[in-house]
Amino acid sequence: MSQPLEQPILWLKKNARNAVGTQLTSLPPLALYIHFPWCEKKCPYCDFNSHQAPAQDQFASQEARYIDALILDLEHSLPLVWGRRIRSIFIGGGTPSLISGAGLDYLLAAVRARIPMDADIEITLEANPGSVESENFAAYAASGVNRISLGIQSFNDQHLSRLGRIHRADEARKAITLAKQYFPKVNIDLMYALPDQTVEEALADLEEALSFDTGHLSLYHLTIEPNTYFAKFPPSIPDEDTAYDMQDKLLEALQIAGYGRYEISAFAKPNARCQHNLNYWAFGDYLGIGAGAHGKVSSAQQILRTVKERHPETYLKDIYSPSKALIEERVVQGSELPFEFMLNALRLIDGVPSHYFSDRTGIELTHIMSAINDAIEKKLLDSNLNQLKATTLGLQFLNDLQEIFLDEPDLEN
Incomplete structure (x- = not known):
């Protein structure tokens, strides 16, 4: 049974026998991950913790409840990181761009009031081109968001339809253009090896993405994950040899365009790398708040991993009893x-x-x-x-x- 987060220091001392063999002499950088669990529509390939958004007439009240829950979640977690600063914030989902500008501003102001931040902190928000509005982008930027990550996936309407995306190619182009107006850093997510996609079509997607010169691009091979619609009803995807051919040509095109590959799926021009993900991959620490959020927090003696309740409705009810909202809390063993x-x-x-x-x-x-x-x-x-x-x-x-x-x-x- 999980221990309540309101007494984390006592809990850590009690479990010190599970600590790794050598104590940490310094703590790694700390980041904050905020999960927004709702989407307008669940994509058939997606295995992330995302849920159908409430009806439009109910969404504003649900958003307000959820933001209050996030703030309370953060307050419960603060004793684990007293005296530490956060270097980045990543708001993922789901579709965080469903959040109102006022709601996001309120949330980020609450975070600033509760935990110190680096002066040059990177704040990233994921956005779906189908939920993008100029007014919201302006509000997000004013609230402190300085990096936007757009789930474009493809510029081919036929492929977007087969992926179950709610946006079309024209909306993707509009979203990128708007994002560049408001944010100093913009990432484009692309996928390849899509159902019935040819090598030429994959290259055409990349060529169009590069034409926007955003500075950062994430490139993912479509994989069929368990417990997804595609797992139950598999689409016709390119064979392994064709997918490798796609990958080789895409990597070559990115290199020619000046995008350095710094992680398996991430490519950037100089000074455009994602600081939040760099910290994650370098085994830094991160607080995770929100439905289904994962966290990793180090102390001098051990490393603690946490997982929050996945379903948003259950999370909203249980957050007032932290031991319920926290469905997993464990010290990572030395052998792991x-x-x-x-x-x-x-x-x-x-x-x-x-x-x-x-x-x-x-x-x-x-x-x-x-x-x-x-x-x-x-x-x-x-x-x-x-x-x-x-x-x-x-x-x-x-x-x-x-x-x-x-x-x-x-x-x-």
Whole structure:
């Protein structure tokens, strides 16, 4: 049974016996993730925690209830991070661009009043082109949002329809143009290997995305996830060879356009990388508030992971009893940490400095040298031990590389 968050310090002391072998000498950077769980329509490929939005005449009151719940959720979590500053905020979903400008301004003002922020904090909001309005974008920017991430996916109306997207290509173009007017940083999400998509069509999507020169682009291979509509009714997607051909040509086009690949699915021009996701992949800390939000918070002795109630209605009821709203709260065991760290860090094309491992897990690198040597011998990990970095082969077979670091039995107290 989860312990209530109103007594986290006592809870952490009580569970100190589960701490990793070496205490952390410093804490990693801290971010804040805010989950907005509603969408106008659930996409058939989506396995994120998203739910059909309430009817329009009910949405304003539901939004107000939810924002109040988010603020209370943050207050319950603050004892875990007293004295620490947040370096980034990411508002994801769902479709956060359904939030009213006034509602978002109220929420961000409440966050600022409760936790210190870096002066140059990056605040990202995800937006669906079908829910974009100029008035809202202006309000979001005025409230402090300085990075927008647009779920474009494709500029082909036929493919958008097959993906179940509510927007059309013209709305996508309009959303990007508006976003560039209001936000200094704009990301475009694209997908490839779509149902019946050809290599030429995938390249046409990318070419149009690049024409907007947004500085950042996320590129995802469509995957059929369990418990989705596509899992029950699989579409006709390109075969593996065609998908690899698409990927090779897309990567080549991005490189030519000056977009450096800095993570498996993320590409950016200089100074346009997503700071929130960089912190996440480098095994930084983040508070997670909202329905279904995940969190990771380090203390001197251990790393705590949290998960909030997924369903928005249940979350709204249970947030006043934090032990109910918090459906998972556990200390990460020492044997789990090498895999958890590598699961994130090795997604970065340049990897991370090797001292990050001991700094952010409390485990000396020497404890996992057998796994490191195994990965190097298989040519999946770079042999320069100053940097934990996947080779080109390792990036191609990333799952195999990460699994080498599973279950290190000698790391438990």
